[in-house]
Amino acid sequence: MKLMPVLKMNKGKLAAIRLREEIGMEDPNDFTLEDVVLGRGGVLQYKSMGKTDGRIVYGKRICTIFINSDIRYEGRRRFAIAHELGHLEMHKGSPLHDDNVSLEWFNNVEKKLKRGFQEYEANQFATEYLMPTTLFFSEAKGKFFGPKLIKKLAERFITSLTSVVFKYFDTGLHxxxxxxxxxxxxxxxxxxxxxxxxxxxxxxxxxxxxxxxxxxxxxxxxxxxxxxxxxxxxxxxxxxxxxxxxxxxxxxxxxxxxxxxxxxxxxxxxx
Ligand SMILES: [Zn+2]
Missing domain, CATH: 3.30.450 (Beta-Lactamase)
Known part of the structure; x- marks a missing residue:
């Protein structure tokens, strides 16, 4: 039996695993993101926000997550929500900012900046939340790498193609x-x-x-x-x-x- 490689753990990934354990979630498709956000003290709202995918407003008792209602793809919308949920879990009280998840993937290069580091953690959170490593492995291993596999995985986990590519990269499968x-x-x-x-x-x-x-x-x-x-x-x-x-x-x-x-x-x- 081929053993799963030990993947680098980081705060974002650990926070997603902890949340999963706390709510008893094995497959992220079994719970709606709306319910999970609500259960963690957040409210989800949709509004038109131009080029911004998401934003979180930290209140004293309730945090509001705004998601751009113009996002057309469910996978991208879910990734944006999971990213903001990561901020809610890890960065309560930080200054307000707008998120554009499709541009933030490589900011681990700039993660020395506090903001960049938090974005990196929120992306790692969203990645692990939407695509639990063990499940991802069992779906992806032994299959030819290519656009078809990326699309299949994005459909399986209802997330963006981009997030699947980065997850796949981290697994080191190919x-x-x-x-x-x-x-x-x-x-x-x-x-x-x-x-x-x-x-x-x-x-x-x-x-x-x-x-x-x-x-x-x-x-x-x-x-x-x-x-x-x-x-x-x-x-x-x-x-x-x-x-x-x-x-x-x-x-x-x-x-x-x-x-x-x-x-x-x-x-x-x-x-
Ligand atoms: Zn963010």
Whole structure:
């Protein structure tokens, strides 16, 4: 039997596990998020909030979680609620701020700032709350990595595609690299230790010329590929350095695009 790798524990994840134990929840789909928020001293309200996904207002007795009523995807809405629930569990009394969950994924890079650290913890909370590690493992292990699996997992756990990608990355089930491209430029990247490649110097630059990410930017973030073509072939050299005599090999790239934020999450892995 293959043992589950020991995953790094952090405050956000621990808080989600503690909450799960306190309310006796095995599968997050068995409880509505509304009920859990209410049970933890919060009230959930929906209103139109422009580009903000969620916000929490800490009152003396009751905390109010506002969620943008314009969010179209249930998975993204649930992730936003779970993120705010994480703030409610861990950061009561902190200054008010607006959350945009689709842009906050990489802020562990900036987590030295107090705000950044709390966002990181709230994301870790939401990830563990919506996708309990043991359940996630049993659903994902032994399956081919790719857009179909990401979508299947997002449907199983009713959460955003992006959050599934980051959870998958943390499990280390298959080596992948993730690039965050915002407003036409690469902001951050990270890769599994098992993916033995050196990433080209592309931070703060537009994505590489022959990348799928660049195609999306050139098409103004509109959909380009059909469902079954979301996984595109690229060359290793598109994102990674080649040794002097190394031959180029085939890799795959799959982009999750959020048109309204000019946001692209590009996932790259070896064929
Ligand atoms: Zn937040």
């Amino acid at each position: 080596p992948i690299a993730i690039f965050h491209i915002f407003n036409g430029k690469v902001r951050y990247w990270k890769k599994s230790d098992d993916l033995r490649v050196f990433v080209n110097d592309i931070v703060k630059l537009p994505p590489p010329v022959d990348s799928v990410a660049l195609e999306y930017i050139q098409s103004d973030y509109k959909p380009i590929y059909k469902k079954e073509e979301l996984q595109q072939s690229i060359s290793k050299s598109t994102y990674f350095k080649l040794n002097d005599y190394e031959e180029d090999t085939e890799f795959y790239e799959y982009c999750i695009v959020t048109e309204s934020f000019k946001n692209i999450l590009s996932i790259v892995w070896e064929k």
